[in-house]
Amino acid sequence: MRSLIPFLTQAHRWLALLTAPVLLLIILSGLVLAFKPVVEAGARAPVDVASLSRALEQADPGHKAGVMSLSSDGTRFVLSSRGTGAMGEFDAQSGARVGAAGFDLFGLARNLHTNLLVGAGWLVTLTTSVTVILFLSGFLLGWRRLRNTLSGWHAGLGWLAWPLAALTPVTGLMMAFHLGTASLPYYEAGRPLPLVKVIEIASQQVDLSKLAQVRTFRGGAVMLTVQDEPRAALYLVTSAGELLRSGGPGWVRMLHEGTWAGAFSGLFTFVSTLPLLGLLLTGLLTWWRRHRLLNAAL
Incomplete structure (x- = not known):
């Protein structure tokens, strides 16, 4: 040696x-x-899912947004899109654009x-x-x-x-x-559904009052992050409209990201x-x- x-x-x-x-x-x-x-620690304000869906439809009538992130107080959401889709910060009640999305350090x-x-x-x-x-x-x-x-x-x-x-x-x-x-459930690949449609499908089966984010995912699925303290619950809505519960981020990811x-x-x-x-x-x-x-x- x-x-x-x-x-x-x-x-x-x-x-x-x-x-x-x-x-x-x-x-x-x-x-x-x-x-x-x-920064994100603390309780999230309950989300009025029906009002949020109407506001999202108003903000993104072309259904081109790929990511919607809700503020912790539930009063605003930020949309990100590719191409000519809606982008910026919007009011969660009216869907009116209130400004450009702020600098996202994280x-x-x-x-x-x-x-x-x-x-x-x-x-x-x-x-x-x-x-x-x-x-x-x-x-x-x-x-x-x-x-x-x-x-x-x-x-x-x-x-x-x-x-x-x-x-x-x-x-x-x-x-x-x-x-x-955590392993992901199997699903057939396809085109992602509009975010507002995904929220509608998921709200019929799970409680979305602590919804934090909706974003397109691999294989045409859309992932919903529900901030179930102290960890997040993850759901997938496939292109066929099927709601799947993910196994969560898993301990390895939580240890790495410091979210446990x-x-x-x-x-x-x-x-x-x-x-x-x-x-x-x-x-x-x-x-x-x-x-x-x-x-x-x-």
């Missing part, structure tokens, strides 16, 4: 350097997303976190895989004496904070490969991600200091 330590050290160092820019973006966007459960952070804004989800998955490998190789390098130096802090964080630091990359990798996540206990779990996810950021920064600074000293000696 000792003969492998130089190879593991080099592999650990270069894998970290090659993936550092992408990993930094993933970590920083993840820190922003950790506050989403904190939406931007999620897009950056999952595909780097350019559809590079594969690169996010690859970087997450490398991060898990870095944890494993760090353990194989063995326990080192802790010192008050950059490398000492790096080693100390890796050994003492690994349960927290490894939580988000491990659960993120599991999500990427659909391990431990509302505001508390969001703060926990934020704190657990800080050691990962510390490992990245101390590792980069250690390499830079060593690189600069080597250049000065030449």
